[in-house]
Each structure stands twice: as C-alpha cells, then as structure tokens.
Amino acid sequence: MKARVFVTLKNGVLDPQGKAIEGALRSLSIDGVDSVRQGKVFDIELGIVDQGEAEATLKAACEKLLANTVIENYRIELVA
Amino acid sequence: MRAIVLKFPGINRETDAARALEQASGFKPQYVWHGDHELPAGTDVVLVPGGFSYGDYLRCGAIAARANIMTAVRKHAERGGYVLGICNGFQILCESGLLPGVLVRNRDLKFICRMQHLKVERTDTRFTGSYEKGDVIKVCIAHGEGNYLTDPETLKALEGDGRVAFRYCNESGEVSDATNPNGSMNSIAGIYSDKLNVLGMMPHPENLIDPLTGGTDGRGLFESLMRKTSAAA
Numbered sequence: 001m002k003a004r005v006f007v008t009l010k011n012g013v014l015d016p017q018g019k020a021i022e023g024a025l026r027s028l029s030i031d032g033v034d035s036v037r038q039g040k041v042f043d044i045e046l047g048i049v050d051q052g053e054a055e056a057t058l059k060a061a062c063e064k065l066l067a068n069t070v071i072e073n074y075r076i077e078l079v080a
Numbered sequence: 081m082r083a084i085v086l087k088f089p090g091i092n093r094e095t096d097a098a099r100a101l102e103q104a105s106g107f108k109p110q111y112v113w114h115g116d117h118e119l120p121a122g123t124d125v126v127l128v129p130g131g132f133s134y135g136d137y138l139r140c141g142a143i144a145a146r147a148n149i150m151t152a153v154r155k156h157a158e159r160g161g162y163v164l165g166i167c168n169g170f171q172i173l174c175e176s177g178l179l180p181g182v183l184v185r186n187r188d189l190k191f192i193c194r195m196q197h198l199k200v201e202r203t204d205t206r207f208t209g210s211y212e213k214g215d216v217i218k219v220c221i222a223h224g225e226g227n228y229l230t231d232p233e234t235l236k237a238l239e240g241d242g243r244v245a246f247r248y249c250n251e252s253g254e255v256s257d258a259t260n261p262n263g264s265m266n267s268i269a270g271i272y273s274d275k276l277n278v279l280g281m282m283p284h285p286e287n288l289i290d291p292l293t294g295g296t297d298g299r300g301l302f303e304s305l306m307r308k309t310s311a312a313a
Contacts, residue, residue: 013229014263016189065146068139068175070182071229 008039091131104302130167141171170280181230187263210300217297
C-alpha cells in the first residue's frame with residue numbers, strides 16, 4: 001500500500017519561507033496569488049494490507065516524528 | 081560534578097563544550113554516543129552541544145531527539161539531573177519534549193553569526209549562580225533557526241514561573257524588537273524546564289571562555305554548573 005502524508009504549518013504560525021516564495025512569485029509577475037504557505041509531502045510505501053492498520057501506523061509516524069504538533073498539522077492519504 | 085557531552089552525527093561544537101566544562105571543573109568530560117542506551121553511572125550534567133545533527137533534516141534536532149540516548153537523558157532529567165542544550169542542543173531538547181516550544185526559521189530568513197548581548201533573567205539557578213541579577217553578558221550567536229515559538233498559554237506559564245533564562249538585549253540591557261535578532265517571542269534566548277534543571281539556549285557561552293577569542297562572559301555559566309557545592313536550585 002502507498003500513502004502520502006502532508007505536513008503543514010498550523011494557522012497563525014508565521015511562515016517566513018512561504019512569505020519569501022510569495023514575494024518571488026510577485027516579482028515574476030505571476031498575478032492573483034494572495035498568499036503562500038510552505039509545507040512538506042512524504043510519499044511512503046507500506047508493507048501493510050489492512051487499511052486500518054496502515055492508518056494507525058501512519059498516525060504514529062506523524063505524531064512521533066514527521067510532524068511537530070506544536071506548530072504543524074498533518075493529513076494522511078492512502079493511495080490504494 | 082560529573083559531566084558528559086553527547087555526540088550525534090553532524091554536531092560540531094562538542095569540543096568547545098567539553099573545553100568549557102573542563103576549564104570550569106578541572107575534569108575532562110566523557111563523550112557519549114547517541115546510539116548508547118545508558119548514561120555513565122554518576123552522571124550529574126548532560127550537555128547537548130550545537131551543530132547540525134543529521135544535517136537539520138526534517139526539522140532541526142528532530143531526528144537526534146529520537147536517538148536511543150535521549151530516553152536515558154529524559155530519565156536523567158526526571159530524576160532531577162542537569163541538562164544543558166546549546167543551539168542545536170536547544171532544538172534537540174525542544175523536539176524531545178524536555179523543553180516546551182520550538183525553534184523556527186529566523187524572522188528575516190538569514191543565518192546570523194555575530195556577537196550578541198543577553199540579559200540574565202535570574203541568578204538563583206544551578207546554571208546562573210555566578211552571575212549577578214540583571215547582568216548583561218556578551219556571547220555569540222550562530223543560527224538559522226533560533227526563532228523561539230510556543231503557544232500563548234505556554235508563553236504565559238514560562239513568564240509567570242520565571243522560566244525565561246536569557247533574553248536578547250542591547251549592551252545597556254534594553255530588550256526591544258530592535259534588539260531581537262531572530263524574532264523570538266518575548267526576545268527569549270533560553271528557557272528552563274519547570275524544575276529549573278534543564279536549560280536550553282540558542283547563544284554559545286562555550287565560545288566565550290577565553291580572552292583570546294573575544295571575551296569570558298560565558299564562563300560564569302559553566303562555573304555555576306560545575307561548582308562542587310549544591311546550588312540554591
């Protein structure tokens with residue numbers, strides 16, 4: 001089974017990198033961009049067949065390492 | 081006081097830290113490898129040095145914080161043992177849950193490497209007993225992710241319980257947005273754990289122990305920590 005995990009900054013947490021990217025887009029005259037927040041994507045291959053078990057494993061991975069839940073949220077997507 | 085210095089792949093300030101501990105105590109500290117499961121018997125002080133553990137992959141300090149040895153460090157702290165984390169060591173202590181909050185990218189996105197004044201907030205702890213209350217010390221900072229961030233409740237608790245150890249300031253001791261190098265909340269440069277036995281700080285006192293290299297304002301911290309008699313805290 002494959003999975004994709006998204007880790008993003010919580011609302012209200014300043015994202016100076018996102019701001020810099022936002023400014024760079026503006027300087028490239030790419031109009032209509034109101035704001036940019038940078039996050040992380042993890043593509044994970046699992047040797048697990050059971051969906052519930054896969055979700056529990058990924059949740060543990062996020063809580064223990066992939067996300068710092070002080071400032072980040074995570075979202076898990078199972079990709080068949 | 082028996083001190084040890086932790087070693088992780090990618091750290092680079094361990095020799096500086098060991099030198100500062102030795103100068104203050106007369107004894108060479110032992111190095112302990114991150115893969116070990118136990119601290120040497122009789123360890124009083126664990127120093128988590130600075131550098132770039134695991135290349136700052138994922139988040140600064142995130143991978144080192146999950147190393148085998150950190151379980152032993154956590155137990156050591158629970159028993160009341162002293163832990164000092166400097167720079168990447170501070171990031172590791174936050175990631176490991178020994179200290180609250182997180183260090184994020186500096187406000188202006190730049191890596192800052194320069195001298196910096198700090199205000200010593202209190203002198204009744206094991207780490208700062210050799211300083212005078214309100215002392216302004218001049219040490220150096222060298223970090224890209226030193227911007228201290230936590231939730232409003234934790235910040236309130238840190239301030240209310242006197243757990244801010246050092247604040248960034250100017251040479252007169254004035255704390256303001258202009259004297260804050262990296263955007264840290266309340267100009268926080270270092271914090272204590274609730275029992276005041278764990279200190280994490282971004283600046284490098286271990287590099288200011290010899291007049292040859294810019295000053296000796298960092299010595300007081302190691303002298304306080306390594307003195308034989310027990311401290312007020």
